[in-house]
Structures are given as C-alpha cells and as structure tokens.
Amino acid sequence: MSAPRCTLALAALCAFAQARAADELVVASPQPDSVAVTVYRDDLALITETRTVTLPAEPVTLSIDGVVETLLPQSAVLDGVGRQLAESNFSFDRLTPVSLLERSVGETVILTRTNPKTGRVSRERARILAANAGVVLALEGGHEALYCSGLPERLELEKVPGELVAKPRLSVRLAAGEPGSRTLKVSYLAHGFAWSSDYVAHLNDASDRMRLDGWATLTNRTGTAFAQAQVQVVAGRLNLIGAEQRGSRGDFEPRDDEDNVNADVLDRAARAEAEKAVAALRGCFPAPLPVAAPAVYADRAVPLGMAAARAKGALEEVVVTASRVMSREQLGDYQLYRMPLPTDLGARETKQVAFLAKRAVRVDRFYSFRIDSYDAIRDDEVETPNVVLSFQNTERAGLGEPLPSGRVRVFEGYAGGEVFAGEADMGDRPVGLPVELTIGRALNLTLETTSDFDLERRLGVKFTIVGREHRVVNHKGTAVTMEIRHSIAGWESLKVRRSSLRATSKYGDLAWRFNVPAGGVEVLRYELEATR
C-alpha cells in the first residue's frame, strides 16, 4: 500500500501526522554521546545524557530519540541549548497490537480464517471500519466483527502505520537563534531501575570481631542498554510523590522477593497492559460462552509476551564486579556511591559492586529476651532468647562508614569451615549510631519465667504489681551474656520494688544484663509496681 490515506474516518488521526509534516525543520539526535545513570532506591533513576547536535538559525524541532522508555516526561530538563524553548512534547505511540489496529482504521487487510475441522484456510480482503472496543470489518459479503465467531481468525496487515515508533521520542521546539554545533545535556527521571545493599559479615571464632563487606546490587529492568555509562547510586530516602503507586518499599519492611526488587511492579504493569489490550480488541456482542481462547492471541502478542518474560527475569544476566570498591561522597543529605570506572549496564541486567570492606569490626554477640508490659506468663513455659549482634558504627570500633539499609547475612566459623548464622534487615545507619541486629534464635539456651501470682493478687485495685522470676539455663560450652528487657509501655508511676540485679534502662524498657556461665544457671527476680 502507498502513502497513508486520509479517509473521512481517519481525519482525526491524520491531522496529527499532517501537523508533524507541516512543522518547521527537524533535527534528529539518534543517540547520546555519553550517559550518566544515578539509581535511587524506589524504582527510580536520573538519566543524564550528553548529546551533540548542529542547529540551524531557524526555529527547529529537536527530536531526541532513544530515550529510556520508562521516562517521566514531566521531569525532563534540557540544558545548554542556548536558545528559547517554545515547548516540549513527549510522544510515544508505542507499537502494540492495539495501537497497530487503531492506527490502521480505514486500511485494507487480509482476514484469514481456518476451518477447525478441514484445516482449509480462507483468505479474504477486509477493510477495518473501527477498532474501539472490538474490531469491525467490512467484507465483500457484509460487515462482521473480528474474533466474535469462535473460528480461528487472523488479520494480516501490509505495513506499520508511520506514526508508530518502536523507540520513545522526546521532541522539543526551539526558537530561532545562533546556528552551529551544541553540546546538550538532557536529563530525566525514569522507572525500571533499582538498587539494594547487602552485607556479608564473617564472625571470628571468639565472636568479638567481624569482617564486614557491603555489596550494591544494581538492576536495570528497562529495555535500554547503556554503554560505558557513569553509574552511581544514592542511599537515603527521598520524598517521592505517589511512591506507593510505584511499588516502593519502606526501609524496614522485609523484602519477600530479594532478587527481583521490582519484578512484581513490572509484572503488574505488563498484566494490566495485556488486559487492557484484550479488552480493547476483544470487544464482542454478548455471547453466553467465552469467545476464542486467549492463547491464540498471546501467540501473536509478541511485545506483551516479551514484557512478561522480562518481568519474570527470564532474560536476566548477573554480572559481578568486585575488584574495586565504589567511592562515596555526600550528596545533600544522602550518600552517593560512584562506580570506580564507566561501565556497561545492559538491558535487563543485574550488576553487583562492592561499596564497603572492613576487616575487623568489634562486635558484641549476646542473647536477648523482651517481655511485653502485660504479658500473662504461664508457669511451665520455656522461651528461647534471640541472638543479637551489636556493634558501634564508629572508627574506633573499626567501622565508621555510613551504612545504607539492607540485609545483613552473618557467617561464623565452624569445624574449620563456615556456617550461615542468620540474617537481619538493617535500616540506614549513619556514623556514630549503634546497630543491633537480631539474627536468629538461641540454641542450647533456655529461659523459664514464672509469675508470683500471690503477690499480684494481694495488692487490690489501685496498683498493678508484677513479680517475675527468670531462670536462664546455658547448655553451651561457653559463657554467654544475657539481656532481659521488660516493656513499661502504659504503666504509670512505675517503681522497681526490688530486683536481684541492678535494673537499667534501654530503649525505654527496663533492662538487666548478666553473664551465664558455661553449663550454668542464672536467676533474675524482680517486683514492679505501677498505678492502675
């Protein structure tokens, strides 16, 4: 078929094409010279592209091609053009099964039907009358709706309508000005990028020092590949509008799916798009039975199928780079980590880079148990304390580096080798703050708690009295440090009436800390009183 025909029905659609054609000069910038990518936590990246263009003196439309498809148009900024910007447009008429049919209204296509029994294929010329909610065709014998007969049906088109582009485009209208070559900076925010930090801690035999390695895992889930890009990541929480819609996660929320940081988000998007497409093309008159099997459609829907495969991470590749550690600098109130060298960041690629390596960090490993203010204690209950790894983020303790939030996996020596001792999620930890990680439950250490019910009964209505006895039995071959905390939330005018060990305060709780010898027993007794 020749040039796009502007039939009456197509008038509205063609108007756009004509407007483009009638425009002033167009200068195209097919790809950037160099790219910098700054990846943030919440499915977001700032892309800064450097491009060289030669501008004429006349007003011109600058067509910036090959931008990342997930671009947020309202965030795009153009710098260094040296003349007035009249307006900027972001058009991305993506080539999808839906847009293909919508833009082919008025065109003549071939309708192919296959007789399910005989396998005989009939081919017929048809004109697309409308593609709104369902497709209506004009055939020689009359008018029919596509995909409504229950027969296997297929459309064959001769060409892709011109306006549909495979790659997104940002176009900018510039006023007249000095002609010549310009180096432009185009920057914009885009989704489909994420990074997470993970730590590996190796404890020494005495459990008082650890080696701490920090790894940044960077994911590019877009279809754009970046060659020799300057890549950096930002740690800290940015305020983002509508972050919940983009599927962001809070710092302390455990990650259920650690490898596919935002796979679910893209998955959802792909599914929604597919559903929309089906709704748009599969519209039929009411039929009591489900029309044509969607599988037939899925076979043809290559772009959607690919999106789904992408979202599942089927095309993913993991590249580990560990030779050099990322450098860090302060960016306003966040931490910015730079990749040591420009790097290739492929489409749908995951990359890992080290950002922290500390040889000997002083740690305190102890066991902890916390009692809620009003816990009813059964006498025969045996509890298992938590294993806690605690350290100070200071230079004196062998650390003193900002620690971006992430999961810490702890390994300890065992029988000449190493075993996994547990893991915990840690929030952002600046220098100078203590860190406490609950990495697991104790083995060979038990806690039995009994209540003094007589005491609690004796004091009537005005007071709450609690009497507790905690018996810690250490079946291990080494002495351990035990910490017991009792929450006082909701208790007024609290007094410690008596305590077998000195009570201190920690995180607003009452706390006791004591040693339990190897194979030994330690008992803590106390009575608390509060106004009811």
Added chain:
Amino acid sequence: MPTLRRTSLGCLLAVAATSALAQDNPDKRLSLTIYNSNLALVEHVRPLNLPAGRHRIEFKGVSAEIISQTVSFGASGLEIIEQNFDYDLLTPQKLMEKAVGQQVRIVRTNPGTGAESSEEAEVLSTVGGVVLKIGERIEVLRDDGIPARVIFDKVPPNLRASPTLSVLAEAAKPVSADVTLAYLTHGLSWNADYVAVFDEAKGEVALQGWITLENMSGTTFTNAITQLVAGDVNVVGNEAQWWQRYNQRRATNTRRGAGIETSNRQQLADYYVYPIAQPTTVANNQKKQVSFLSAERVQASKGYEQTFYQLESQQEPVSAEVRVRFSNSKAAGLGDQLPSGVVRVYARDARGQPQFVGEDRIGHTSAGSDLALKIGDAFDVTVQQTLKQTNRISSRSSEYVMSYLVRNARALPTTVTIRQDDLWRFNEVRAESIKGRRTDADSFAWDVPVPANGETELTFTIRQSW
C-alpha cells in the same frame, strides 16, 4: 442485497433531512481553555455554506470525552431544530444492538465435517446474550459453542469510527457564515511541574516552572489557541475525584504562611489564566510541556524537622525530614503565584552534576507565601525517641517525661526542629532542657542545636489531662 428496515433514530433523521452535510473542513479557529480538574472548554469555529432548507450538519473531530449536555451551537441565519450526539462509536456490541429487529446472516461451521451453512436470522435482543429468530425457531447465538459468524449487511450511519456530533438545522435562506461549536469535555488536564536546583552553600534556589498538558480525550486538537486556568473550579457529581483532590490537599503540607501579594498574571474571576503564546497542536495521548516561569536566584534555606504524634519509646532512630524553605515573594526574588504541582529538587554533586534529591507537591500558592518542601529523610541526622517515665497525677491527668536524642553525623553544626503533636485537650510543659514554644492548641516545638558530629538530648515533661 436485501433492503433493511430503518428504525434507528439517526437514520430517520437522515431521511427526514433534505440534505446531510459532513463538516470535515478543518477549524477556522479552535480554542481550548483547560482547567486543572480534568475539564476543558473547547470552541470550534468552522465555516459553513448552506443552501436554504433543512440540513443535518455533522461535526467530526470533536472530543470523545465530550459532556454532551454542555454543547452549544451558534450560527446566524440558522435555526436549530435538534442537536444529536451520535458519538456512538462503532463496536461489535453497538453494531449488534443497532441490529435489533433487523435481519442478519448467520454462517455456521460444522465442527465435525467443517461444512458451512448459512441462514437468515432476525435479532430479537442483545441484553446478556444475543437472541435470534431463525425462521420459526428462537435461538441464542452460539449457546452450543459452534463457531458462527454474524454478517451484517450494513453499518448504521450513526455508528462511527470517531466521535461525531450532528445538528439538525433549518436555514430560511442560504447561509454562508462561521458556526461556533462549544462544549465542555473531560480528558484534557494540566498541572504545573517545577524544577528547583538548590544550592545549599549559597542559600539559593533556581526555579523553573513548566506546564504539563495531557490529552487523553481521544482526539487531536490541531493548532489550538490554548489557555490554562489555575484554581479549583467546583465540579458537581464527581465524588471520587473530589476525594482524590481532598486527599491530595491533605497530604500537601508545604505552605507555612499564605501570601498576600498580587502578581501581574492575567486573572479570570478568582482564578489565574496562563495563555500559551502560539497556537499549538495538542495530540491525543500526548504530554506537552510549556515553560511559564523562570527565576534564577531565589533565597532559600534548608532545615530539619520531625513531628511525633505519640508519647512513646522507639528502638529504631528516625531520620529527620529535610525541608527546603523559600518564599515566592518579590523580596525573595520570585514574586509570582505558583499553581499547584510537583516541585522536583536537584542539588549538585561533587563534580557539579545536578542530581535529583527529592520532590514535594505544592497547592495553589499565592505570591508572598512561605513554602517548606519536604525532599526526603536525612541519612545523617536522626532522632531517637524515648518515653522515660509516666507519672499519674490524678485519675484524669498524667505527666510524661520524654527524651529525644538528636544525632548529627554531618561535619556541620545544625538545628533540628522537634514537634510533639496530638496532645490531649489540656496540656502544659512542666520542665524542658531547651526553651520550646507552643505551636498550636495541641502541639509544642523545640529547636534543638546539634554540634557537628555530635548529639544533643532534648528532655521535657508534659502534663496533660482531659
């Protein structure tokens, strides 16, 4: 080809009219007035040449999201008899609905033999399934699951591939004039987007404002004279939208003092109007941006804030909110009102490259207002909350001893504002380590100075009763 009985309204009109004219001539003038709230006023001016008599005039290229009750049509010398909104789009569903009472042809394919058989049928109903009358039998289309094609002889003329408006009008004598077609439509909206480059050392922000126009109306508007109206126009009956806007406003906590300056922008009643300099093409499914504001050096500062709504202990320290504060007053270097939108804040990294550092939404902000944008949480400035002691004073009164440990891991001294909010009806501060202030009936605030790489503990005792 069998002749069809014409029963639909559109067809009757077409027959009754002496002539039907399709008005496909491009607009002589097209103007768009776009409001914030997914609403726009569209005005098409088209030349019209008609002989005397009764005519049905069709307008293609109107918005698919047209609010048909708002259509007005004006041309001198023409008397309007009827306005029809035949913007029924051609879909398989509509095609079948319009065929009720008419003959269609059914072609069945026998799944066993593959043989095709063809029959004439009358469509009786299309509600929840298609009921057909074939000869003397009544059947439901495809309730046996056997493939069956439905062939329609004709597409009713009022079902269209694109939205069309038609007017039945009478001209006493030949007319050669411009007609004006005006209506309200959904699907067009705009909002402001701002780029703010913050220079902490200089205490300045460079602010650029962009209007982002979005067209989801299903129609491309070519060379339209476009103006944008800022301000919330009341729109009845869209509760969901209203709720969204309400929530949006509630979530916006950026204005710290409303301005009383008047800017020199064009005003329309109580709203501000932003005209776009040149006629512009607003394509369907397009986002368009036009610059409307640029201020190079606006005085700005940065501060840390954290509000606590509970008197309790927390094991995890909280990162303090980072706020960039500036005023859109003339004195501060701006002097313009700011329509509601999102401000994206950038700061330069060590290499001088602007990096994104967070965003916040502002409401319609009159000139001279003080703004405090929350851009994120400070990595290095944290607050740890501890409830140290609670004392019962009487059965309706208690005292709370609070401690806030503010830590600063930055190499610069700073001040963090701690606010305790949502207190009981009667409340007073009985003791405090730093002099604070009452901010409203149920909140207090303290400005806590913290040395570089150091910490400060704020303690206070609040008595509250009911």
